[in-house]
Amino acid sequence: MPTAPYGSWASPISxxxxxxxxxxxxxxxIDGDSLYWLEAHPDQAGRTSLWRRDxxxxxxxxxxxxxxxxxxxxxxxxxxxxxxxVRGGVIVYSELTDGRLYRLANGSPAxxxxxxxxxxxxxIQVHPELGLALAVREDHSGPAEPVNSIVAIxxxxxxxxxxxxxxxxxxxxxxxxxxxDGRLAWTQWDHPNLxxxxxxxxxxxxxxxSVIDSRVVAGGPGESAVHPRWLRDGELIFVSDRxxxxxxxxxxxxxxxxxxxxxxxxxxxxxxxxxxxxxxIDDDHLLVTLNRSTVLSVGVLSLITGELELVTEPDVGASxxxxxxxTAAAVLSYPDRPGSLATLDLDRRSWAExxxxxPTTMPAEAVSLAQPVTWASEQGPVHGWxxxxxxxxxxxxxxxxxxxxxxxxxxxxACSFRDFKIGYQFWTTRGYAILDVNYGGSxxxxxxxxxRLIGTWxxxxxxDCAAGARAMGDQGLADPARLVxxxxxxxxxxxxxxxxxxAVFSAGISLYGVGDLERLALDTHKFESRYLDSLVGPYxxxxxxxxxxSPIHHVDELSAPILLLQGADDxxxxxxxxxxxxxxxxxxxxxxxxxxxEGEAHGFRTAETIKxxxxxxxxxLGKIFDFEPAEDLPEIMIExxxxx
Numbered sequence: 001m002p003t004a005p006y007g008s009w010a011s012p013i014s015x016x017x018x019x020x021x022x023x024x025x026x027x028x029x030i031d032g033d034s035l036y037w038l039e040a041h042p043d044q045a046g047r048t049s050l051w052r053r054d055x056x057x058x059x060x061x062x063x064x065x066x067x068x069x070x071x072x073x074x075x076x077x078x079x080x081x082x083x084x085x086v087r088g089g090v091i092v093y094s095e096l097t098d099g100r101l102y103r104l105a106n107g108s109p110a111x112x113x114x115x116x117x118x119x120x121x122x123x124i125q126v127h128p129e130l131g132l133a134l135a136v137r138e139d140h141s142g143p144a145e146p147v148n149s150i151v152a153i154x155x156x157x158x159x160x161x162x163x164x165x166x167x168x169x170x171x172x173x174x175x176x177x178x179x180x181d182g183r184l185a186w187t188q189w190d191h192p193n194l195x196x197x198x199x200x201x202x203x204x205x206x207x208x209x210s211v212i213d214s215r216v217v218a219g220g221p222g223e224s225a226v227h228p229r230w231l232r233d234g235e236l237i238f239v240s241d242r243x244x245x246x247x248x249x250x251x252x253x254x255x256x257x258x259x260x261x262x263x264x265x266x267x268x269x270x271x272x273x274x275x276x277x278x279x280x281i282d283d284d285h286l287l288v289t290l291n292r293s294t295v296l297s298v299g300v301l302s303l304i305t306g307e308l309e310l311v312t313e314p315d316v317g318a319s320x321x322x323x324x325x326x327t328a329a330a331v332l333s334y335p336d337r338p339g340s341l342a343t344l345d346l347d348r349r350s351w352a353e354x355x356x357x358x359p360t361t362m363p364a365e366a367v368s369l370a371q372p373v374t375w376a377s378e379q380g381p382v383h384g385w386x387x388x389x390x391x392x393x394x395x396x397x398x399x400x401x402x403x404x405x406x407x408x409x410x411x412x413x414a415c416s417f418r419d420f421k422i423g424y425q426f427w428t429t430r431g432y433a434i435l436d437v438n439y440g441g442s443x444x445x446x447x448x449x450x451x452r453l454i455g456t457w458x459x460x461x462x463x464d465c466a467a468g469a470r471a472m473g474d475q476g477l478a479d480p481a482r483l484v485x486x487x488x489x490x491x492x493x494x495x496x497x498x499x500x501x502x503a504v505f506s507a508g509i510s511l512y513g514v515g516d517l518e519r520l521a522l523d524t525h526k527f528e529s530r531y532l533d534s535l536v537g538p539y540x541x542x543x544x545x546x547x548x549x550s551p552i553h554h555v556d557e558l559s560a561p562i563l564l565l566q567g568a569d570d571x572x573x574x575x576x577x578x579x580x581x582x583x584x585x586x587x588x589x590x591x592x593x594x595x596x597x598e599g600e601a602h603g604f605r606t607a608e609t610i611k612x613x614x615x616x617x618x619x620x621l622g623k624i625f626d627f628e629p630a631e632d633l634p635e636i637m638i639e640x641x642x643x644x
Contacts, residue, residue, distance in 0.1 A: 131156055166210065186228070187200070195269065195270040201219050232280075426614070433477060435469060
């Protein structure tokens with residue numbers, strides 16, 4: 001076993017493995033005897049397509065229903081989701097290139113059912129028995145911010161007439177759900193709230209092509225009530241955090257009851273449409289996903305007894321679930337291997353793999369298993385996952401400790417799980433340690449933990465990341481002189497803020513990170529346009545706070561070299577922020593590298609971008625920490641490198 005410095009180890013994970021591991025399954029549905037899902041491929045410029053497979057036997061072939069160039073995706077709220085639905089063999093999907101909805105049925109060519117225009121559609125629900133589809137529409141045709149509404153679209157109208165508006169007046173809508181007796185349920189909320197802050201679940205009666213007798217079922221100030229679903233007997237299920245945790249409730253005729261009170265969460269924050277955190281099996285059982293302090297599981301919940309039976313092994317979770325007849329389906333995640341699309345026999349409680357996220361040839365002993373870690377903060381314990389270096393082919397020199405990459409997740413109302421991530425193993429097999437921080441504000445620990453970030457973005461998250469990195473160094477798990485902070489989007493802001501307000505880190509990597517909070521407040525999309533009201537303060541009243549917490553205004557306090565990776569078409573965090581920060585670092589004489597990727601938006605989708613950006617990170621850290629990576633890498637221009 002050769003001895004080599006941490007960071008210089010040759011990894012069994014190639015760049016091809018890394019991009020293959022980015023293939024993603026989502027939006028699982030079961031209709032009749034068929035399983036449907038979306039599949040995204042970085043090697044096709046990130047194109048997402050709809051697939052189907054018969055459930056009749058294990059030998060069924062998967063069929064791509066929307067071959068290239070069709071791109072099944074929407075951009076409502078910019079993040080999209082709920083791109084398609086299928087019922088009774090009728091499929092309605094959103095085409096990314098023109099934003100229109102298309103009907104696909106009986107093997108016939110796809111037919112547009114919405115008009116051309118500046119419209120986007122999400123959260124599609126198909127109702128062939130009523131001859132319509134429901135959707136959330138975002139109208140970009142006016143001079144002001146987009147107008148959101150719930151609309152009904154005629155399925156059999158090839159003229160693609162204007163949809164009928166059913167619900168309007170609120171700033172945002174999601175999850176239109178129709179009951180068997182013609183009642184409509186949905187979620188709505190208004191600025192400055194986001195769906196994890198304060199929402200309202202409404203119901204009304206569909207009369208012709210209009211909704212009458214609307215009333216509130218759940219939610220209000222200080223409560224996030226989301227994901228309504230009807231049972232066949234007319235009872236309405238929903239999720240609410242009214243007792244600190246996103247738990248499940250049932251409503252009927254004005255009476256609400258808790259289904260299973262527990263210190264865990266039955267959904268994730270609604271960043272995207274089309275989430276299915278639970279599914280109805282029958283009038284007594286739900287298939288549910290559970291997030292207990294970012295440890296995931298899947299279970300069957302009895303509505304009568306409240307008993308919860310887990311149907312996965314420990315630490316196996318699902319991002320979404322679907323049920324049809326005696327079969328369920330989900331995209332499963334595992335702590336020690338890539339995820340898979342799988343089906344569940346509800347009678348036998350047995351899972352069968354349909355399709356792997358990606359094959360992996362890495363030996364089991366090379367897998368770095370996440371270890372739960374906590375450390376102290378002024379607001380209480382902070383949680384994270386620590387991944388030690390792991391590679392059976394190498395040993396490090398005596399007394400050497402590994403460089404640590406401290407990761408700050410996006411959102412910032414998101415969280416990091418213990419699931420297998422090929423991108424993490426890519427680094428740990430090269431001799432890096434990783435600390436994945438669930439800083440105050442993260443999901444999975446209750447509303448109170450989530451609200452630690454209210455008014456303190458750029459303070460709480462930074463302090464938690466810095467304290468976590470120091471704790472790993474103090475415990476001998478990492479080299480205190482080689483602490484890297486890295487993040488994307490909101491995590492990129494935390495990265496930049498950590499480098500301008502602390503002296504803990506010796507390098508930083510920002511992927512499409514926020515450098516200027518004021519610019520973000522003035523130049524972002526509708527969904528997040530008031531997000532900073534709660535995270536920072538109302539703008540422009542709190543303008544001085546925005547400026548004080550913006551890294552771009554504190555470059556004189558920049559403490560370490562920076563690598564900036566940015567998409568040219570990013571509407572969430574415009575590239576001018578990365579350019580301004582790079583220029584400021586350049587003027588100060590700090591080592592800085594800026595790479596802008598044409599054709600990429602907020603988040604990198606193509607295999608080539610993923611490869612090039614990762615090569616750049618390895619090269620950058622090799623130069624900053626003065627060691628030779630195992631690979632021959634393309635050079636990137638690091639300005640002021642001789643000053644490092």
